[in-house]
Amino acid sequence: MRKDVALPIAVQNLRRIWEAKKIEMQFNQTGAAIELGWSQGAISHYLNNITEMGPAAIVKFANFLDVDPTEIDPSIVAKLPKVRKISYAKISSDLTSTLKKSLYDRDDIEHIYVAIDAPLKIEGTDRVINGREVNESMTPVLKLCKQSKYHANKLVAVRLKSEKHLRLYLKDEAPIAGKVHTLWAVMSIIIL
Secondary structure, eight states: OOTTSOOOHHHHHHHHHHHHHHHHHTOOHHHHHHHHTSOHHHHHHHHTTSSOOOHHHHHHHHHHHTSOHHHHOGGGGGGSTTEEEEEEOOBTTBTTSOOOEEEEEEOOSOEEEEEOOSOEEEETSSOEEOOOOTTSSSOEEEEEEEGGGOOOOSEEEEEETTOOSOEEEEGGGOOOGGGEEEEEEEEEEEEO
16 A cells, blocks of 8 residues: 555544454454454455455444444445434433434334333343333333344343243343244334
């Protein structure tokens, strides 16, 4: 790569995020290559702008680095199917401040909504989502999809074999497959 040529924004962003995340997530190019199913050389080529990053590579990097693909390439929004930009201007801890922030929501993933009608503990933690009767106001609702379709989740919703009720687990703490009837990724928790 010629040193007098500026790197594309996507490569600059990827390099910045990569450097921050490799410390936080404790990985190197060799370990990342195994996770991504690429060679170490392929990763080096993307990071050094030898190989151009297409949308598939950007999304794969974003999933691995646990960031929104637009943090790597802001122009990718137009290439993602059924993406809508949702703006938010306030934060709950200081409603007097004004933000110009947004997030992107993909509606192309098939999902279901499940109302929480009783307190639901996140297994292995002391955290509880307080549910109410479905007919009362302020009912928490989980937006769920197949785990294979959504990888940015921190929680999974599980129905164990021989049980009817839903359980929540941290993603890395989910029970083994042999005990699971159905497993979903928790995309969001919505209060209705």
